[in-house]
Amino acid sequence: MLEYPQIDPILLSIGPLAIRWYGLMYVIGFAAAYWLVLIQARRFSWKQLLSHMDNLNLALILGVILGGRLGYVIFYNPLYYLHHPGEILATWSGGMSFHGGCIGVVLAGFWYCRKRKLDFWKAADLYVATVPVGLFWGRIGNFINGELYGRVTSVPWAMVFPDGGSLPRHPSQLYEAFLEGIVLFLLLWSLKARPWNKSLKNWPHGTLLALFLCGYGCCRFLVEFFREPDAQLGFILMHLSMGQLLSSFMILAGGILYIGRKRAATR
Numbered sequence: 001m002l003e004y005p006q007i008d009p010i011l012l013s014i015g016p017l018a019i020r021w022y023g024l025m026y027v028i029g030f031a032a033a034y035w036l037v038l039i040q041a042r043r044f045s046w047k048q049l050l051s052h053m054d055n056l057n058l059a060l061i062l063g064v065i066l067g068g069r070l071g072y073v074i075f076y077n078p079l080y081y082l083h084h085p086g087e088i089l090a091t092w093s094g095g096m097s098f099h100g101g102c103i104g105v106v107l108a109g110f111w112y113c114r115k116r117k118l119d120f121w122k123a124a125d126l127y128v129a130t131v132p133v134g135l136f137w138g139r140i141g142n143f144i145n146g147e148l149y150g151r152v153t154s155v156p157w158a159m160v161f162p163d164g165g166s167l168p169r170h171p172s173q174l175y176e177a178f179l180e181g182i183v184l185f186l187l188l189w190s191l192k193a194r195p196w197n198k199s200l201k202n203w204p205h206g207t208l209l210a211l212f213l214c215g216y217g218c219c220r221f222l223v224e225f226f227r228e229p230d231a232q233l234g235f236i237l238m239h240l241s242m243g244q245l246l247s248s249f250m251i252l253a254g255g256i257l258y259i260g261r262k263r264a265a266t267r
Contacts, residue, residue: 001168004159007144025141029134030061036130044196049123056112056123063108064101071100075242076230098135098220099246102213121206121261125195128212129188135216136181143173150175150226164228172227179219188212204265206257213254217247 012019034057041049049056072095073081073088081088109127113120142148149161150170158168188211194203221244229241236245 001156001158001160002171004146004161006162009145021144022141025137025144026134029137030057032133032137033127033130036133037126040126040129040192044126046122046126048118049126052112052116052118056109056116056118059108059112060105060127063104063106065104067104067107068096068098068101071097071103075100075246077232080232097246099243099250102216102250119205121204121209122195124209125192125205125207128209129185129192131212132181132185132188136177136185139173139177139181143171143177148173149228151228153226169228170226172223175223175226176220179223180216184212184215184219187215201265202262204261206261206264210254210258210261213257214251215254217251217254220244221247221251 007021009020009022010018011021011024034053038050038053041053069089075097077095106124109123110120112118113123146161146163149159149164150172152167153170154168155170157171159171160166160168188208191203191208191211194200195205195207197203224241224244224247227241227243229235233242236242240248
């Protein structure tokens with residue numbers, strides 16, 4: 001068994017102001033994504049996107065935050081927030097859903113691109129290849145907070161988490177950081193140029209978004225077998241967690257989008 005590193009979730013305090021590791025992970029993730037998208041936009045000489053990046057990024061950040069919070073409220077704790085509606089927007093109290101954030105960022109991106117006459121599918125290709133970087137740092141933040149820990153186990157690398165009782169558990173946050181972050185990034189980043197290659201007609205814009213949806217869904221579905229289900233929900237259907245149920249819909253959506261973009265390219 002490994003010893004869980006006791007890291008203070010608060011990195012720095014200045015009077016009433018507290019800078020938390022988790023918040024810093026979000027900042028690092030957004031900054032890294034911005035830089036990587038900028039590199040790609042310049043490489044592919046997409047000047048129209050370059051002129052809109054700051055405003056588009058603001059829309060996407062708002063989409064992630066609002067979608068992530070509302071997703072948590074709806075998917076994971078609807079009864080509580082039905083009786084405490086004043087806490088729905090209290091993001092500082094914890095509770096964010098990746099699947100909700102994914103829906104929020106896609107809708108925000110689609111809205112902005114349509115409003116500014118940008119090609120949504122091209123923009124999605126550039127951005128989605130950078131998303132795993134943010135996922136990696138987000139899961140590291142979860143690990144530092146000692147939250148979203150895994151199920152009880154006897155594997156040699158198990159850890160006893162501060163809020164997880166006295167039994168050793170899977171460090172499932174690190175599993176997710178590896179699969180959703182490193183593995184998925186290497187896959188998408190290695191394929192990022194393919195939709196821009198006009199000779200590859202079987203790789204239309206939007207294909208990377210479809211691959212991301214399928215890839216993340218598969219990674220998350222797998223890790224959920226090692227992650228402790230949410231206490232207020234437990235298992236939902238046939239011993240599947242809410243995360244697995246949502247990931248199944250995500251994989252289905254990715255498959256439908258993949259087929260749809262392929263068919264659109266042949267018309």
